[in-house]
Amino acid sequence: MTENVPTPAPLLSVKDLHTHFPVGGGLLTKLRGQQQIVHALDGVSVDIAPRQTLAIIGESGSGKSTMGRSILRLEEPTGGSVSFRGRDITSLSREELRRERQHMQMVFQNPYSSVNKRNRLVDIIAEPLRVHGVGDASSRRQRSVELLELVGLNRDFLHRYPHEVSGGQLQRVGIARALATNPEFLVADEPTASLDVSVRAQVMNLLTDLKSELGLTMMFISHDLAVVSYIADQIAVMYLGRIVEIGSKQQLESAPQHPYTKALFAAAPKPDPRLRKKESAPLGEVPNAITRPTGCFYSPRCPLAEAKCFTDYPRLETKAAGQQVACHLVAPSPLVGATQLPITPV
C-alpha cells in the first residue's frame, strides 16, 4: 500500500538503545562483581518521521520515561545510538549537545515539580532562551509574551508565580517553555496525567494545534490509551525495557497482535456503564526489572504462553505492513508472509 510513497528520512532514529542503571550494594558487592543492574531500556529501535507523533505506552517500570530521557541524553544511554537530523547525538560533547538541545525539548509530567517555584512565569519561559544565549533581555521578554499567547494565556500571567496559577495553566507554561527555542522535536512525558478531565482536553487540543501549526515531531509518553488515541500517528507498546509491538495507530487499535497489547486495551475502563467488564482482569504485575523472567518477559502473565515462550525471547518481527510484534504465537499475516517467511529459520 505504502510501497509507492517514498518514506521521508526519519527526523529521529533510535538504534538498539540501552540504558542500564546499577542498583544497591556497597563497595564490597562492586568488588565482587555482584552489582545488580536494572535494564531500564534494553535494546530499543524506533524511527520517527518528520511531523509524526509516536506514542509510547506501557505500565510503570516499562521504560517509557527512560526512553524519552535517554533520547535527549537526560539519562546517559549505556549503548546504542540516537541520530537526530542525521547526526549521532550519543557521541556529542557536552557543549555540542547543549547546542543540539535547542532543537529537542521536553514537557514533563508534573508541572509544579518541573519549574522553579521562586521564578516568575516570564523567567521560566525565557530560561531556555537565556541558556542558549538567544536575543537580549527585551527580545526574550517579547518572545515570552508570544509564547504565552501561543499556549492560550494572556500577558497578565507574565509576572505571576507558579503557585498563583492552576495546574492546567502551569502545564501550558511548561509547554511554552519547551517551545521557546523553536524545537523540531518534543518529548512529552505524561503531560496530562496530573490534570483534571476538563483541563486535560484543553491541553490535548493545544498540543494537537501546535503539532500542526509548528510542524512538530513528537514522542508522546502516556499510559492513558484514550489520550494516546487522540494524538498519536504511531504507537509503540513497551514492556520491561523492550518494545513488544509497534505500528500505526489504526493497526494497533483495530488489530492489536501482542497478548500484552490486547490485555492493556481490554483493561482500560470504558466511560459507559453498559460496557462493564465481564471477563476477569489481566493477571499479575510487571516483573522485577533486575531479575527478569527467562524467555519472553511477558510469559509469566500471558494466558497463551507455550513451552517455547518460557525459554526464548521472541524477536520483534514484521507481522503486517509497518506492524512489528515480538511474540512467538503471532503468525505473520498472509500478505506479508509470502515475502517475509524466510526470516523464521527455526
Place this chain on the structure above:
Amino acid sequence: MTNPSTAATAVETDEVLRVTDLRTTYQFRGLPVPAVKRFSLSVKPGEIVGLVGESGSGKSTALKSILGMLRPPAQVEAEEIILTGRDLRSLSEEEMRKVRGGEMAMIFQDPINSFNPSWTIGSQFRRVLSLHRPDLERKEYDEEILRLLKGVGIDGRGKLNSYPFQFSQGQLQRIMIAVACASKELKVLLADEPTTSLDVTIEAQVLELLRTLRVERNLSMVLVTHDLSVVAEMCDKVVVMYAGQVVEVADVFNLFESPQHPYTQQLLQAIPGFPHDGERLYAMRGAVPGLATEIQGCWFADRCDSKLGSICDTTPPPLYPVTATGGLAACHRVPDPAIAGGEGKNS
C-alpha cells in the same frame, strides 16, 4: 431498581450511611474558606456510590468530614451524619476511634504514603487488629493477617516482616484494603481515588477486588474519583460535586445516558473516546472558581454552555428532583421540561 445488586438489598430499605447538609470550612490566613458548602449523601447496604468532581470540588474533604478526620481550625457542621442508626456527631473521641476502622474505614490514593515507612507491614497490621479485633488473642493475629491478605490475593507467608517499600504499589493498595477490611463490623468503605496512582492493568485488578468484597461482605462503598470511566465500571449511584456543592445525583445508567446538569454533560463530553474518531476534543473553558470566591448565582454559570440568562447569575439553583428514583440536579433548567437540558429524561 435497575441494578440487580441493589434490588437484592432494597428489601432492607434502610440506609447504612446518611449525611445531610454537611458544611466544612477551612481557615486560610484567618479567613474562612468554605470547602464543602452543600453536601448530602445516602448509601444503602451493598451499594457503591461514586463521588465525582474535579480537584478542589470538595470530594475528599467531604469524606474526611464524615469520618471525623478533620481537626480545628477546620469546622465541620452537619444536620446529621448517621451510620447504621447512630449519629456520629454525638459520639466521643474515643467512640469515634472505634468507628474509624471499625464500622467505617477509608483507603487512600497513594498506598506508599499511607503506611509508615519504618514499620513492617506485619506490625502495622497487628496494631489495627489490637484496636478493632477484641475477639482475637494476640497469638492469633498473624494467622488472621495471612487470612485477610489471602482475601485480597496476596500470599503473606514470610512477608509480614517486610517494609512497605518492598512491595509494589498494586500490592500495597491490596494490603491497605485488607487492613481496612480487618474489622468484622465493617459496613462502609470510603475509597479516596483508590486506583488513580495505579496502571490500568493493576487498576482493573483492584476494582475487581473491590467488587468481590462488596458481594462477599455486602459492603457499601463511597468511591471518590475524578475518572468517569471508573464510575461507569463500578458504581450504582453517582453524586457529582462542583465547587463544594452537590450538583447532580443520579443512577449510574441515567447519568451516562441523560445527564441533567450542564456540568455533568460537559464533563462527559470532555472524555476522549477510545479508539478516537479523530474529532477535536470538547474542552470546557475556564477553571473551577476559587473556594473563597463570592458567587451570587450558580457556581457553574461562567463555564456553562447552556446558561439560561440572568437568573443563573443572581439565584443559586436548589437541587431539583429529576426522577422518581431520587435523581436530583441543581440547575434552573430542570423545573421547566421544555427547556431542560439532556434528551430522553426518564421518570
